Amino acid sequence: MNKKEFHIIITNDKNGISGCLHGAHFGRSIFEVAFDPLTVLCDLLNTVDYEDQSPYVQENYHFKADYRNHPFFRDEEYQAAIDKGFPRPHGFTLFYNAVDELKVIFENNQNASLNRFEVYKQFYGLEFTNVIEFQRINPMYNKHEFCKKHNWLKNDPDSEYQYETLSYDKKSDNSHTMKAVLEDADNQDVPKRFTYVCHSLEDIIFSVWHYLILLRYKFNRCNHCGNHFATKTLKQKYCKRNSPYEAYQHLGCEQAVRNIAQKLKRRKNAIERHYREDIKFQLQFDPVEFDVLCKKYSDASKRYSSVKNLKVYENYLYSPQFEKVKDTKSENKKS
Ligand SMILES: [Zn+2]
Numbered sequence: 001m002n003k004k005e006f007h008i009i010i011t012n013d014k015n016g017i018s019g020c021l022h023g024a025h026f027g028r029s030i031f032e033v034a035f036d037p038l039t040v041l042c043d044l045l046n047t048v049d050y051e052d053q054s055p056y057v058q059e060n061y062h063f064k065a066d067y068r069n070h071p072f073f074r075d076e077e078y079q080a081a082i083d084k085g086f087p088r089p090h091g092f093t094l095f096y097n098a099v100d101e102l103k104v105i106f107e108n109n110q111n112a113s114l115n116r117f118e119v120y121k122q123f124y125g126l127e128f129t130n131v132i133e134f135q136r137i138n139p140m141y142n143k144h145e146f147c148k149k150h151n152w153l154k155n156d157p158d159s160e161y162q163y164e165t166l167s168y169d170k171k172s173d174n175s176h177t178m179k180a181v182l183e184d185a186d187n188q189d190v191p192k193r194f195t196y197v198c199h200s201l202e203d204i205i206f207s208v209w210h211y212l213i214l215l216r217y218k219f220n221r222c223n224h225c226g227n228h229f230a231t232k233t234l235k236q237k238y239c240k241r242n243s244p245y246e247a248y249q250h251l252g253c254e255q256a257v258r259n260i261a262q263k264l265k266r267r268k269n270a271i272e273r274h275y276r277e278d279i280k281f282q283l284q285f286d287p288v289e290f291d292v293l294c295k296k297y298s299d300a301s302k303r304y305s306s307v308k309n310l311k312v313y314e315n316y317l318y319s320p321q322f323e324k325v326k327d328t329k330s331e332n333k334k335s
Pocket of ligand 1: 241
């Protein structure tokens with residue numbers, strides 16, 4: 001048994017897709033941290049800063065102070081190794097390379113192929129092993145009495161599901177069968193639990209990547225926060241992270257953009273109403289210019305709903321020239 005082992009467990013069930021990284025030392029659990037498999041790799045880019053100044057990849061990267069917030073750096077051994085040489089510790093060249101590799105993939109809205117993955121395996125000396133399992137309804141679920149009576153230890157009556165690995169097929173090796181299972185779009189019975197046993201930081205990174213390649217995810221840039229995320233369809237424009245927009249940080253990116261756009265629309269209506277009702281205001285207000293500017297800012301923030309574009313529109317609608325315009329009650333209400 002290896003001294004240190006990490007388990008990556010990715011489950012995709014009715015509650016959605018979730019990941020867990022579990023660290024163990026001589027078989028004793030040392031930490032457990034949950035992560036989102038669709039954003040965790042992309043967030044690695046936020047753990048480091050990049051300067052294009054050397055042909056050597058390890059000279060261009062350095063860790064940011066808050067790198068510890070990333071679930072993959074939960075292990076104290078990595079933290080000690082980084083802190084010793086902070087911000088540019090030695091021994092992380094493979095990690096910098098992996099980040100470099102991911103960056104190119106993200107920017108091209110693609111993902112690597114399984115063939116390409118074999119090349120990574122060699123280059124990064126990956127050693128992870130994996131178990132892929134299907135989910136079955138547990139026939140003993142909630143049948144506590146039966147289990148007690150018959151001394152039934154095989155199934156846990158408290159868990160709704162049980163997991164089983166793909167059965168061995170004599171005609172082909174397991175990986176081929178798995179590939180066929182995953183590539184058949186009509187097949188409803190897709191594996192639900194992926195467990196990877198990892199021995200290094202690279203193993204951890206590439207095991208999640210392996211999952212995303214197997215399930216044919218691509219990468220897209222979020223149209224609000226600007227961070228990348230994995231998705232099966234590039235039509236999905238927003239990630240599931242929380243919005244960075246002030247006062248909307250409790251909402252996911254998509255919902256935040258919808259609520260901000262609604263608020264701005266109501267504000268625009270209030271200004272127009274005020275114009276119709278206030279004679280003094282009519283003398284100093286140019287409705288044509290107002291329309292042109294509103295259209296310009298609103299179109300820009302629809303194309304790319306970044307914090308910056310939405311803020312420009314908001315700042316205009318709340319500029320001193322409109323300070324007499326009151327927001328109606330519903331404008332402050334969260335929708
Ligand atoms: Zn986002």
